[in-house]
Amino acid sequence: MSSFRLAVRSGAQLLVAIWGDSGAGKTRSGLAVARGIAADPGEDFNNPETLRAIDRRIFVVDTDAGRAEHYAPAEGEAPRADRFAFQHAELEPPFTTARYLALVQEAAEAGARVILTDSISMLWDGEGGCVDWHAQNVADAVERARKRWEAGPKRYPFDEDYEGDKASVGAWKEPKVDWRRMESRLLQLRTHLIFCGHADDKLRLEKEVDDQGRETKKTRVVQPKEKPIKDRWEPIAEKKFKRRLVVSLILTPEEPGVPHVHKPMDPELAACIPLDRQLNANVGLRLATWARGAKAGGPRPANTKKSAPPASGAEGGAPSRDGESLGGDGAPPLVQGGR
Numbered sequence: 001m002s003s004f005r006l007a008v009r010s011g012a013q014l015l016v017a018i019w020g021d022s023g024a025g026k027t028r029s030g031l032a033v034a035r036g037i038a039a040d041p042g043e044d045f046n047n048p049e050t051l052r053a054i055d056r057r058i059f060v061v062d063t064d065a066g067r068a069e070h071y072a073p074a075e076g077e078a079p080r081a082d083r084f085a086f087q088h089a090e091l092e093p094p095f096t097t098a099r100y101l102a103l104v105q106e107a108a109e110a111g112a113r114v115i116l117t118d119s120i121s122m123l124w125d126g127e128g129g130c131v132d133w134h135a136q137n138v139a140d141a142v143e144r145a146r147k148r149w150e151a152g153p154k155r156y157p158f159d160e161d162y163e164g165d166k167a168s169v170g171a172w173k174e175p176k177v178d179w180r181r182m183e184s185r186l187l188q189l190r191t192h193l194i195f196c197g198h199a200d201d202k203l204r205l206e207k208e209v210d211d212q213g214r215e216t217k218k219t220r221v222v223q224p225k226e227k228p229i230k231d232r233w234e235p236i237a238e239k240k241f242k243r244r245l246v247v248s249l250i251l252t253p254e255e256p257g258v259p260h261v262h263k264p265m266d267p268e269l270a271a272c273i274p275l276d277r278q279l280n281a282n283v284g285l286r287l288a289t290w291a292r293g294a295k296a297g298g299p300r301p302a303n304t305k306k307s308a309p310p311a312s313g314a315e316g317g318a319p320s321r322d323g324e325s326l327g328g329d330g331a332p333p334l335v336q337g338g339r
Helices: 026-038 048-055 065-071 099-111 130-151 159-171 175-188 239-244 281-292
Strands: 016-021 057-064 087-090 113-120 194-200 203-209 215-222 233-234 248-254 255-261
Touching: 016 026, 016 233, 026 048, 026 065, 026 087, 026 194, 026 281, 057 099, 057 248, 065 203, 087 099, 099 113, 099 159, 099 175, 130 159, 130 175, 159 175, 175 239, 233 248
Parallel strands: 016 194, 016 248, 057 087, 057 113, 113 194
Antiparallel strands: 194 233, 203 215, 248 255
């Protein structure tokens, strides 16, 4: 009997990342997309009890001191377009991959249809994350070098910076191997995964020259605002992890919730994500339809809108619509100032 069969896309795992600075709308956008992915075909988003049933399929791993619960209903309040009744767990420091994977596995075993991590960046540069691990490895290597120097003839002064630079590359081995093992475990899940993460200004080297045209030094400077969004912002996570993502989007505080493509994606997936409006549950519905093996989406509008739709009221108030009914989208646009 052959081990091979005709390949058919059905039940594909969605790996979606939403990156942005503070105020870009990452959490609210992630929850809205998760609601669409978690829904069964034909479920009525205008029915609060149906919304509650959908939201219970969403599990959130929160590394941000419980701030994801800002988007949950108050006690006794029904879920609605801008309030999500998801399952919630806090991941406190140290942000190690082992502690994170334990929560993800618990969510998968509890029947999660979507697991949202907010923020995956904390596993990289948060307290106890990979960057901290690397720094500790460098510090340990410098201390070992110091002890060797102290035990030797001391023919030269001890140079801590030199020893640190020499140890830096090798000190990444353990943290990166650990991160990639985490990736492997995540890819074995059949659960859809949404990663919210931080993004920082992308830097470039700028050369300085003297009057003779000779290079004097190089300085790291922020990319100019005229550059495309994907060239101005750098998601904070392990480099190869960012390449594995099926969908990777960047949000900016200037137009909260309005996505910019971070990396190329399958054309059918790209058609699921309008770039001229804020992310909502309809995007999740289209992505889930694609993952089930059906053709999803339609013509994708060009990203010609330069600012987010106007919001009415402060966070927690009544948000404005973007011209589509609640029944069609299941989520209005973000309120200005959302995370």
